[in-house]
Amino acid sequence: MATLREVKKRIRSVQSTRRITKAMEMVAAAKLRKAQQRVEQAKPYAQKLDEMLGHLAAGSTGEIAHPYFEERPIKKRTLVVIVSDRGLCGSFNSNILRKTDKWIAEHQDAELELVTVGKRANDYYKRRKTPIIQFHGDWGGVMDYGRAREIAAFLAERFTSGQTDEISLAFTRFVSLVRYVTGVESYLPVARPEVGDGDEGAVSDYIFEPTSEQIYAQLMPSYANTKMITALTESFASEHGSRMMAMGNATKNAGEMVDNLTLEYNKARQAQITKELLEVVSGADALAG
Amino acid sequence: MFRLSIVTPEKTFFDADVASLMVPGSEGYLGVLSNHAPLITALKPGRIEYKDADNNPRFVAVSGGFLEVSGNVATLLADAAEDTEEIDVERARAAYDRAWELLKEAGKTAGRVDVKRARLAMERASNRIKIYEEKHR
Numbered sequence: 001m002a003t004l005r006e007v008k009k010r011i012r013s014v015q016s017t018r019r020i021t022k023a024m025e026m027v028a029a030a031k032l033r034k035a036q037q038r039v040e041q042a043k044p045y046a047q048k049l050d051e052m053l054g055h056l057a058a059g060s061t062g063e064i065a066h067p068y069f070e071e072r073p074i075k076k077r078t079l080v081v082i083v084s085d086r087g088l089c090g091s092f093n094s095n096i097l098r099k100t101d102k103w104i105a106e107h108q109d110a111e112l113e114l115v116t117v118g119k120r121a122n123d124y125y126k127r128r129k130t131p132i133i134q135f136h137g138d139w140g141g142v143m144d145y146g147r148a149r150e151i152a153a154f155l156a157e158r159f160t161s162g163q164t165d166e167i168s169l170a171f172t173r174f175v176s177l178v179r180y181v182t183g184v185e186s187y188l189p190v191a192r193p194e195v196g197d198g199d200e201g202a203v204s205d206y207i208f209e210p211t212s213e214q215i216y217a218q219l220m221p222s223y224a225n226t227k228m229i230t231a232l233t234e235s236f237a238s239e240h241g242s243r244m245m246a247m248g249n250a251t252k253n254a255g256e257m258v259d260n261l262t263l264e265y266n267k268a269r270q271a272q273i274t275k276e277l278l279e280v281v282s283g284a285d286a287l288a289g
Numbered sequence: 290m291f292r293l294s295i296v297t298p299e300k301t302f303f304d305a306d307v308a309s310l311m312v313p314g315s316e317g318y319l320g321v322l323s324n325h326a327p328l329i330t331a332l333k334p335g336r337i338e339y340k341d342a343d344n345n346p347r348f349v350a351v352s353g354g355f356l357e358v359s360g361n362v363a364t365l366l367a368d369a370a371e372d373t374e375e376i377d378v379e380r381a382r383a384a385y386d387r388a389w390e391l392l393k394e395a396g397k398t399a400g401r402v403d404v405k406r407a408r409l410a411m412e413r414a415s416n417r418i419k420i421y422e423e424k425h426r
Contacts, residue, residue, distance in 0.1 A: 041300040048296055048364050052357050056329060145299060206359070209330040210316050218315075218331045219355060222368065229298050 004272065007265045011258060018254035024088065025247035031141055032177075032240035038143055038233045039174050046226050053223065057193040059205070060212035067160045068190045068220045076111045078133075078155065078164040079104070080187070081125070082171035082231055083118035084239040085137055090246030092172065092180070092239055093120045099182045100170045104130075113164065115155070117232070141240065143233050152228040156221060159188045171231045172238040178245075180238040187227060190220065291323045291361040293339060295349065295370055302370045303349070310363055311338040312356050327359040334416040337365070348373050350420045352413040369413075373424040376417050385414035 057064060081100050083093045097120075104112060114130055116122040119137045126132065136151060158164050167188040173181045208215060293310055295303040310321040313335025321328075337349040354367035388411035395404045 038299075042298060044294075044301050045296045045298045045366060048357075048366055052329065052355060052364070052366065055357065055359070059329070205327060207326055207328045207330075209314055209319070209328065212329075214315070215329060215331045215355070218353070222355075222366070226298055 004265070004268050007261055007268060011261045011265065014254050014257050014261065018251055018258065021247045021250040021254060025244055025251055028089075028240045028244035028247060032237065032244055035141075035143070035233065035237035035240050036174070036177075039237050042226075042230055042233050046230055049219075049223055049226055053193045053219065055206060056208075056212055056215060056219065059208065064192065064216060065213065066216045066220050068156070068188060068224065069192055071189050072162075072165045074110045074165045076113065076164045076166075077107060078113050078115060078158065078167045079184070080115045080117065080151070080155070080167065080169045080171075080231075081121040082169065082235045083116075083121040084235075085119040085139055085141070087120065088246060089239055089243035090249075092242035092246075093118075095180075096170060096172055096182045097121065097124055099184065103168075103170065103184045110165075115151070117151070117235075139236075141236060143229075143236055145229060148229045148232050149225055152221075152225045155188065155228075156224055169227070169231045171235045174234040174237040174241070177241060180241065185231075188224065190223065290342070291321075291325075291363060293363045293365065295337070295365045295367055297367050297370050299369075302367065306342055307363075308340040308342065308344055312365065313337070313351065314356070321356075321358055321363055323361060325358045325361075325363075329355065329357050331355055332365075332367070334413045336416070336420050337370070348420060348424070350376055350417050352416065371417070373420060376421045378418060378421045381414045381417035381421070384410055385418065388414060 079100070081096070083096050087093070100121075112130065114121075114125055114132045115134045115136075116125060116132055117136045118139070122132065122135045122137060134151075134154065136147065139147075155167050159167055166186070168184050169187050170184045171182075173183060175181055290306045290308055293303065293305065293307040294301065308322075311318055312321070312330075313333050315331040315333050318335070319330070332351060332354045334352045335350075337351050338346060339349075340346055350371045350373070351365075351367045352369045354365060354370075356366075357364045388407045391407040392404065392411070395407065
């Protein structure tokens with residue numbers, strides 16, 4: 001019975017795997033806490049900016065002219081796919097990539113180009129030979145506001161210069177600790193704010209300084225930035241949450257496996273002892289007989 | 290007294306009642322007191338000054354943003370905001386030098402360098418340095 005030593009070896013290897021998954025779970029939990037905080041802290045700004053845009057639209061007369069509102073016939077689409085750099089996070093990446101594939105299949109009427117955020121998306125679409133115009137990797141699972149602004153600036157330039165006619169973001173929304181929703185949301189052009197949806201008896205006689213056009217000129221880039229920051233922070237939080245869950249499950253499974261293997265080991269050990277005893281007894285019997 | 294909240298994309302920076310507020314509007318500094326008329330304005334890099342409930346003046350460096358005043362609530366959306374104690378003056382000086390180099394470069398080669406961006410970066414950096422130095426004189 002060589003299995004005794006083999007079983008022992010397997011127990012040891014599963015135990016060390018378990019230690020690693022346990023450590024990864026705890027690291028992900030710590031990162032999740034921080035990322036979740038970022039999501040929460042980014043919310044007031046986005047909300048207030050939305051409100052301000054609404055008030056601005058309600059207070060200004062006539063059509064709002066800003067390049068970000070311009071809807072053109074779509075000849076080219078840009079899709080920003082936001083996933084993680086690293087794996088071992090359960091179905092986080094495959095979920096969003098599946099969603100993205102479906103979206104791409106449904107939007108075949110125009111040329112498509114991708115901007116990939118996270119190594120996983122880049123590898124995936126490089127293999128599929130989908131044109132990628134920019135890749136942002138090596139985030140280390142941490143939000144970088146400067147880089148988010150750079151991406152937003154690049155996309156805005158591409159849109160306003162007419163190189164692309166529509167930009168969408170594919171990312172995972174962090175709804176709660178146990179709920180992540182994947183989806184593709186439009187980024188540019190921005191939908192014109194609804195005028196007079198009268199939420200709190202909106203004041204419409206605002207003083208604008210200098211003029212509403214100039215405020216729009218400054219506000220719209222901030223608006224686009226904020227959307228990008230929201231998408232990235234939520235994606236990071238979802239990534240850490242998924243990883244924590246995946247690693248938690250792995251740790252649990254490894255624990256069960258160790259239990260089963262220990263049982264098997266003890267059984268084998270007992271069987272061997274019984275066998276040896278039998279041999280001793282029958283040997284003694286033979287001598288006595 | 291009116292409510293002032295300063296929020297940045299990263300966090301809610303300040304949220305409490307204040308007695309007065311002074312902000313760098315895009316057309317120049319402007320003051321806000323209680324019962325101000327509804328107003329929306331763009332901000333440029335500069336110094337926010339507000340007096341808290343005990344009338345102590347406070348200063349905040351801001352790198353552009355927007356201010357909305359309506360119904361005794363002032364909401365200030367700042368691109369970035371720092372207390373005078375929080376300013377990383379070394380970083381600001383480095384950013385200033387970098388922008389300066391870029392602008393010098395632009396003068397030589399004409400184009401290629403994003404002049405507008407460099408100029409804005411320089412404005413933000415010099416604002417931080419100015420506010421820091423006012424405080425630490």
